[in-house]
Amino acid sequence: MNLDNPVRGEIYWANLEPVKGSEQGRSRPVLIISNNLMNNSAPIVLFIPMTRAEEKVKAGPFNISYELNQLVLIEDAIDYLRQNGYYFAPSNGVFLCNQVRAASKQRLFKRIGKVSDRMLIKKIENALIHSFAFDACEKCGIPLRTDGLVCIKCNTQYRFKCINCGCIQSISHNFCYNCGKGVRE
Numbered sequence: 261m262n263l264d265n266p267v268r269g270e271i272y273w274a275n276l277e278p279v280k281g282s283e284q285g286r287s288r289p290v291l292i293i294s295n296n297l298m299n300n301s302a303p304i305v306l307f308i309p310m311t312r313a314e315e316k317v318k319a320g321p322f323n324i325s326y327e328l329n330q331l332v333l334i335e336d337a338i339d340y341l342r343q344n345g346y347y348f349a350p351s352n353g354v355f356l357c358n359q360v361r362a363a364s365k366q367r368l369f370k371r372i373g374k375v376s377d378r379m380l381i382k383k384i385e386n387a388l389i390h391s392f393a394f395d396a397c398e399k400c401g402i403p404l405r406t407d408g409l410v411c412i413k414c415n416t417q418y419r420f421k422c423i424n425c426g427c428i429q430s431i432s433h434n435f436c437y438n439c440g441k442g443v444r445e
């Protein structure tokens with residue numbers, strides 16, 4: 261068990277099944293997504309399972325791909341995993357944002373790094389919003405695509421693309437949260 265509390269945005273190696281011997285197949289990297297107030301005070305954390313790019317994952321607004329250079333990995337921790345019989349392949353992969361889980365902090369075996377790319381975090385947050393349907397078309401009730409500008413059914417516009425940096429955001433914003441310029445297409 262780790263002495264420090266996990267921090268939102270950190271990546272841990274987690275044991276997801278009841279520990280019986282060393283069930284390696286049931287352990288994997290996860291991204292901590294619960295807020296830090298909860299992370300500091302509750303025995304439970306919320307996290308998103310991660311998977312390697314080679315494992316076949318359906319394309320979808322809830323599966324967010326990442327590249328290795330968007331993470332900061334702790335090499336000593338990767339070595340530690342290897343010494344304990346776990347294999348973490350440093351490679352590109354996918355955050356499975358429709359498979360958010362809650363689990364005891366005791367399932368967090370080792371901190372192995374964090375997501376360093378702020379735009380990637382934003383994408384993950386959008387995928388969570390989509391997964392939970394917190395952002396759905398007011399007319400149709402269907403979840404809005406995280407990267408779509410309009411409702412795919414009724415065509416009502418909900419987002420715009422910043423002409424300065426290209427990021428996509430809600431039309432309720434008057435300026436781009438990423439680059440700060442007041443521009444929209």
Ligand SMILES: [Zn+2]
Nearest residue numbers: 397400411414
């Ligand atoms: Zn609609």
Ligand SMILES: [Zn+2]
Nearest residue numbers: 422425436439
């Ligand atoms: Zn921008």
